[in-house]
Amino acid sequence: MLQIPLWKRAIILGLVAAGVILAAPNLFYQRVEAHNDAVAAAEKAGFETAEQAADRALWPDFLPSGLVNLGLDLRGGAHLLAEVHVADAYKARMEALWPELRRTLAAERATIGGIRRVPGPEGELHVQIANPEEMATAVAAARKLATPVVTLTGVGQDDLEVTAAGGKLIVRLSEAERTAMDTRTIQQSLEIIRRRVDEVGTREPTIQRQGADRILIEVPGLGSAEELKALIGTTAKLTFQPVVRRNATPSAAPGLGREILPSAETPDLYYELESAPVVTGDELVDARPDFDQNGRPAVSFRFNPTGARKFGDYTAAHIGEPFAIVLDGEVISAPVIQAHIAGGSGIITGNFTVEESTNLAVLLRAGALPAGMTFLEERTIGPELGQDSIEAGRIAAMVGLGAVVVFMIASYGLFGVMAGFALLINVALIFGVLSAIGGTLTLPGIAGIVLTIGMAVDANVLVFERIREELRSARGPARAIEQGYQRAMSAIVDANITTFITAAILFFAGSGPVRGFAVTLAVGILTSVFTAIWVTRLFVVTWFQRRRPKTLSL
Incomplete structure (x- = not known):
């Protein structure tokens, strides 16, 4: 037991070094974050600006740049609970x-x-x-x-x-x-919302189903709930429908299979359209902001082969007739078909600004929501509140860590000092693992880390108390240390496995903050067992082999 092979020592020290290196970027959070944003923006655009180059130089490219993502309650952002109209x-x-x-x-x-x-x-x-x-x-x-x-x-x-x-x-x-449609509608809504949120480059959004027909959306770093609603609340349902007549009376009852819709450009102008569309936005494969022949902002689009065929067949058979482009219940354009439009591509013109054409392209590219939504709950969490939470969590962690270290030193002397160093390594390993897996840290997650600090020394306490018992049996120091680690192992494994099972249940049965707590608790359990069984033991064995004490004082 007191002869740890060299290869095992190398593995232990290697894992500790890797964890510390992976955790190090979190000490320079803003610099590394700016570096990562600049790299991502340059890769997406295909070129790098001078400002992006300056931000990228804030952190060396050869060092790890993974960060622990901050959750909504720490970074601030927007929270929405939406009900889908299935x-x-x-x-x-x-x-x-x-x-x-x-x-x-x-x-x-x-x-x-x-x-x-x-x-x-x-x-x-x-x-x-x-x-x-x-x-x-x-x-x-x-x-x-x-x-x-x-x-x-x-x-x-x-x-x-x-x-x-x-x-x-x-x-x-x-x-x-x-x-089946209920499930498909919710899953499609989840995917479309996720794609729309990802388009604006936010970090680690939480988008998940709640209950039968509700969706929880949390986006850290976003300015307000209104901004999030504007991004995902728009159905962006695009259809191309035949025009029955222009200048329809809005109060008139349309024929069956027809509908009367207003013009988005001209006030008091209404169109009577066939309800069944010729082509829908579901058949779009691309949409991009563009400019028309007059230099005004527009949106160019392209259909998939099925949509292109239907679009081409209809335009070939209805030359000289108007054709309405309808977006979210408004006719944004009703051009007359001048010729057969082959190839499945075209352009949407309207009274757009550049920002509006860009947003419309994002919405169309992400797809149309299959059903409308009602927002049941909305919250905006300011970054100042998140910073206060971070400071409070940091103070709590430092106080908890200091109290545990003082208790261990007071109870076990030099062995307590070793346990304290192992505890510091344990905290670094937690952040290293979270950075490596791209985990999100929330306020309950900080609580999980603080709880882990308190629990991390349990294994050391079991080992040290067992060593004390062996010393009372008149065994030598080497034999007492060896038996202490061997006989405490079953209790350590049992206690941590049951806690790990609890964390797993919290993760799979919970959502949002509960999951954040479960993740940090589970990671903390794994790192605390590693540091208690291997890191602290390596400290003890190295000290014992150098000093060769005749007696131990615990």
């Missing part, structure tokens, strides 16, 4: 289904006669059949549009329910499809 997705799905259903039923016109869509509840299609006695034929034709639900809960079920009542054909989503 019912909007049902309505959109039915509206998109209507053209296909109309074509399917039109193919059976010789048997079922004429068809006409009639009003019905949102999320349902009601179709009047001219020959009600042939309703079975219409139902069979409509059911051909159904496909199996591809989820574990929907095995063997179709996505559409087709029934007949009162001479009308009724098409609605099945319960299995509604459940």
Whole structure:
């Protein structure tokens, strides 16, 4: 036990050195942060400005530059809790289904006669059949549009329910499809929000689902909740729809399958449009800020092959007709189709500023939210409050560390000094690991570190007390140290495994600050066991081999 091989000593010292080096950038947080921002900006742009070069020179490139990311409560930022209107997705799905259903039923016109869509509840299609006695034929034709639900809960079920009542054909989503759409809508909203937030270059945002239809968004470093709402709250739903007529009366009731929308450029101008779009923003593959032929800010776009084909086919068949570009329920442009537009690319013009065209390009590139959202809770945390939290956490950690070290020295003398040095190394290792994995430190995370400081010496206390017992049994110092470490091992492992299991449960069952606490607690457990079993032992063995004391005084 007292003969630690050279290779083991090299590994122990190597891990300690690596942890200290990885933690060192956090001592120069602002300089390293500016260095990292400059490197990231230069890589994204493909060139480096003089200001970026100056910031990059603040920290050597050959040294590690990983930092512990500061959470919302330490850096300040914006917090939102949003509720997703999943019912909007049902309505959109039915509206998109209507053209296909109309074509399917039109193919059976010789048997079922004429068809006409009639009003019905949102999320349902009601179709009047001219020959009600042939309703079975219409139902069979409509059911051909159904496909199996591809989820574990929907095995063997179709996505559409087709029934007949009162001479009308009724098409609605099945319960299995509604459940699947709820999950898809939330997951799509999460991904789109994450992409929109990542576009503006924020660090370590927290974007996660809460409950059945809510999303928690926390973005450190953002100015206000209003700024975050402006970024993610816009649906940015882009559609290209046929124009029925211009100068529509806003109070008039549009025909079934049509809608009246205002112009974004001209006050008191309204358009009557076909509700079913020809192409949607979902089929965009790129959108970039640009300028039109008159030098005014605009947004250029490009469709995927499917969208490009539909866009090209429609423009080829409707030359000389107006075509509305609709963004979030407003007609931003309604140009007349002058020629066949092949290639699937175009430009959106409007009364934009450069900033507005840039933001619109970001929103379109990130994709449209599949449903609207209501913000149930919003908070803005100022950076001053975060700095106060950091200072309070630093004081708490220093006081806790000092108290533990004083207690250990008072209780175990020289061995307590060794445990105190190991405790300092333990704190450095915690920050080194968090920096290496890109962990986020929150105020509860600081509490986890302070708790770890108090718990870190538990293993040393067990070992030292066991050594005391062995000394009382009239064993020599070398044998007492050897037996102390061996017989205390089971208690150390048992205590830390149970605590680690608790941290794991907190991480997987909790969210936000609870997870931050769990991460720092789990990392602290691993580093404290390492420092207690190996680092402190290396100190003790090295001291013993040099001094060869005849007795030990603990």
